[in-house]
Amino acid sequence: MAAQRLLVDVHSHVYLPRYASFLRSRTSAPRIFSRPNPNPLANGKSEERLLILDNEPSVGRPIGPQYWDREEKLKFMDRHGIDISIISSANPWLDFLPASTAHELARELNTDLETYCSTAPSLASAPSLKRLYGFGLLPLVTFASMTSLLDTIDQILTLPHLRGIIMGTKGVGRGLDDPALEPVWHVLAQSGLVVFLHPHYGVDGQAWGEQENGHVLPLALGFPFETTTAITRMILSGVFDRHPTLHVLLAHSGGTLPLLSSRLASCIAHDPIVASRLQHDARHYLGKLYFDAVAYGAEELGFVSDAIGRAGAFTNPNPNPSEGEGVVGHTANSRGVGLEVRRIVGSARMLFGTDHPFFPPLEETERWMSVVENLDAIDGVDGWGQEEKDAVRGGNALKLFGLS
Amino acid sequence: MAAQRLLVDVHSHVYLPRYASFLRSRTSAPRIFSRPNPNPLANGKSEERLLILDNEPSVGRPIGPQYWDREEKLKFMDRHGIDISIISSANPWLDFLPASTAHELARELNTDLETYCSTAPSLASAPSLKRLYGFGLLPLVTFASMTSLLDTIDQILTLPHLRGIIMGTKGVGRGLDDPALEPVWHVLAQSGLVVFLHPHYGVDGQAWGEQENGHVLPLALGFPFETTTAITRMILSGVFDRHPTLHVLLAHSGGTLPLLSSRLASCIAHDPIVASRLQHDARHYLGKLYFDAVAYGAEELGFVSDAIGRAGAFTNPNPNPSEGEGVVGHTANSRGVGLEVRRIVGSARMLFGTDHPFFPPLEETERWMSVVENLDAIDGVDGWGQEEKDAVRGGNALKLFGLS
Structure with a gap:
């Protein structure tokens, strides 16, 4: 019963020491440099300073031990009452x-x-x-061989504290709707590993214009846009129908x-x-x-919850329509x-x-505002008891990552 | 009292005959061509077919009289019970x-x-x-002179059925956070014209990848991303603090x-x-x-309403902080x-x-699914009487556009 009250952080990053050293050895982005x-x-x-992208605003950002030192991570967790963190590169x-x-570095970093x-x-x-538990890495890079990807999934499955993998949006160079990734989705779906x-x-940075706005536009807008595009392309390619x-x-x-x-369903x-x-309406x-639950506002979390909670109303009970017979969104009734x-x-x-x-x-400050905001947001959702x-604070994570 | 029950469509487009002819005379996008x-x-x-952008999916889209013929617009309105439409190019x-x-074409189209x-x-x-009422056009193009912009606003103010202007996101070539637009915002704020x-x-279309998804990604995602970026850049540039x-x-x-x-406020x-x-928290x-209210879902509309309705909790009562004293989002309490x-x-x-x-x-179909979805969405919002x-169906528009 007590375990149901744990605070579990599923979105917590690290640049492992081996990776940070590697970034220090580089002369172009991504790199860590001194000034x-x-x-x-x-x-x-x-x-x-850490420079993630070429032409990054403010010449990147200051970086310190909290990015690689495990003691700093644990101190941060203690200070915020976080019991468990699922760490991702x-x-x-x-x-x-x-x-x-x-491929080689993925295997080494997974072991690390x-x-x-x-x-x-x-x-x-x-x-x-x-x-601490973790998300492993796959060598998802251009020209990656399927053998290397499946080998690394196999490796992760032998590492008991790794419960998933973290993944960007490029796949093997052509995005996550690339048919070449089909074997990866198949194995991941069977494995139970969580794909973060x-x-x-x-x-494209041109969208941000010429005014100086620090990192605000790429972080506040660019990041969510990218995630939205990637998951929408996965949905449209039928990954979730097949897996x-x-x-x-x-x-x-x-x-x-x-x-x-x-809007997506209507389009x-x-x-x-x-x-x-x-097979189904997009919703x-x-x-x-x-x-x-990293959205910084209670109304946002409440709405995300609504959008998930209505999904069942848009499940097609006959998911194999005959040719030409589309799934028509408005026949589903989320009012039910x-x-x-x-x-x-x-x-x-x-x-x-x-x-x-x-x-x-x-x-x-003693407690980070970004953390306080996200905890307050959960606490403030109307309709959640x-x-x-x-x-949301922990029980769901314990289940999803098999921690019990 | 009866006027409060009108159905008013504020998002209704036209390619005026003069503009459609102009597009037919062109050999590159945007153009109308026959095949x-x-x-x-x-x-x-x-x-x-109408080709709006180079490399548009599906070689553009079929186009017909409903794009330019006023009788078709009125028939559509009658069929859907729409009393008034505010028409925009x-x-x-x-x-x-x-x-x-x-400049010349803007003036002609405004008169049209x-x-x-x-x-x-x-x-x-x-x-x-x-x-029918309308949104006029300004010659918002690269190298537009301020004289031509202000002249066209003056013209629109003499045309009694035009109650606003429609505007894209490029301004005079550098976006809507361009300091060069300051006189335009000043005059528009004083005029009472609505900027749509x-x-x-x-x-950038590279984000959509290589799979064939018709117009879905640019319409369902690209359009909202662009609007979000433009309004965020306006907010960050202080346009709404000054106007x-x-x-x-x-x-x-x-x-x-x-x-x-x-997330924006936190970033x-x-x-x-x-x-x-x-001067204020972004919210x-x-x-x-x-x-x-073109969001195709009741939950979406309810949430947008929440996000507007909480804004007052994020208004800074002392909007001129001394140097270095930022507006800290989490001091506001939307729970109030x-x-x-x-x-x-x-x-x-x-x-x-x-x-x-x-x-x-x-x-x-007799009634368009896209219209039915948006009407159903309004009807289905929990918490709206x-x-x-x-x-939302009409009363707000009558007030905003001064129709009474």
Whole structure:
């Protein structure tokens, strides 16, 4: 019973020491480099900065031990009352590497992350559990061989503290709707591993214009746009029709998919090219996905929960229409289930996260504002009772990652 | 009292005959061209197609009299019980033209649209009202002179049936956060004209990948992404701090701004470049905007209403912080106002729309599915009473456009 009250962070990143060293050895993005610290209080000491993308605003961002040091992670967890974190490598993962290097480094980093987790302290209140679990990496890079991908999934399945994989949106160079990935989805669906889909590239930077807005536009908009595009392309390609047991967890509460899902369903129903392709109305698929609760607002979380909770109303009871007989969105009736029920049903697929070590406070504080906002948001959702809030804070994660 | 029950469509497009002829004379996008109709039932007759963008999927879309013929517009309105439509030119407006042509054509099209509206039938139930009103065009193109823009606003103010302007996202070539547009916002804010902000470009098409998905991705995702980016850039540039009386109506229920507004507020508060720039938390500005109700789902509309309705909780009572003293989102408390109240408050800024003549049904039907979906959505919003639904269907538009 006590285990149901744990606080579990499913969105927590690390640059493992081996990876950070690798980034320090590079001379172009992604890289970690040193420069004189411009802060007068630094007394001329140098600072390390992380540059993820070429032409990144503000010449990247300052980086420190919280990005690689496990003790810093545990201190952060203690300070915020987080019992367990499911740790994932931060973007850009291995995306920029040639296939052979990516395969080797993926295997090494998976082993590193297993050690990072397995040698971590156990949870005092539930000693059978560790405080750290992880998402492994696959060598998802251009020209990756299927053998290397399947080999790495096999490796992850032998590492008991790795319970999923984190994945960007490029696949093997042509996105996640690439038919070449079919064997990967097949094996992942059978394995029970959770696929954490996370953005990195945003959208073409020209969209952000010429004014100086720091990292706001790529982070606040570009990241959610990228995730939304990737998952929509997966839906449109039929991945979830073919692999309904695939567990995909979407970063940042699914980006904008929940708010665009009815528009998406309508656009599909109005387009002769795709109207008859899918087994279900687009809104059905939200009920197959998982969403972190990293949206910074209670109204947002409540709505995401509604969009998940209504999915069943858009499930086609006869999912194999004859040729030319499309799934027509408006025949489904989301009104059949009341608001209260929808909102509770949806909560079962939402999971607390922090995005640590990103979004540090601008000034030293005991608790990070980004974490407080996400905890307050869960607490403030109208229509969620104590049971749903506890589930979103930890219970759902314990189930999804098989931690009990 | 009866006027409060009117159905008013604020999102209804036209390619005026003069504009359609102009597109027919062009040999590159945007253009209207003829080709043999591939449908066997057409018996070898040709069809006209509209190609808005180069490399558009499906070689554009079929186009017919419903795009330019006023009688077709009125028939569509009658068939769907729409009393009044506020007509706007459809994208890409004048974006592709040299400045001198754009100025001349804007003036001509504004006069055409005034005639289109002023010679339309009056409303039987309220004979002081016409059935058609309009949004004019400004020559917002690269190298447009400020004189030509202000001259065209002056012209529109002399045309009594034009109650606003429709605007894309490019401004005079550098977007809507371009300081060069300051005099335009100033005059528009003073004029009371409604600015209908509408997408055209989407995002860079590479994001859509290589699979054939018709128009689904650019329409379902690209359009809302573009609108979201444009309005966010306007907010970040301080337009609404300097011009709080500006009336901006966002297409497609604001794209994804409502769902990303708390994330946006958090990203601003965590970015040293912008944290101290704005007078208010980002969520405040949603309470200054108007949103069409073209979102195809009741849950979506309910959430947009929540996001508008909570805006007041994020208004900074002391909007001129001293240097370095940023607006900190989490000090505002959106919990201070209950769900029911927020949802009702927000409805006052939402307005029914159809997006006609786009999204025609794939097969002949008496009523268009796209319209039925949007009407059903309004009817299905939990927490809206008859009064709010009537307001969204028409009452809010009558007020915003000064129709009484």
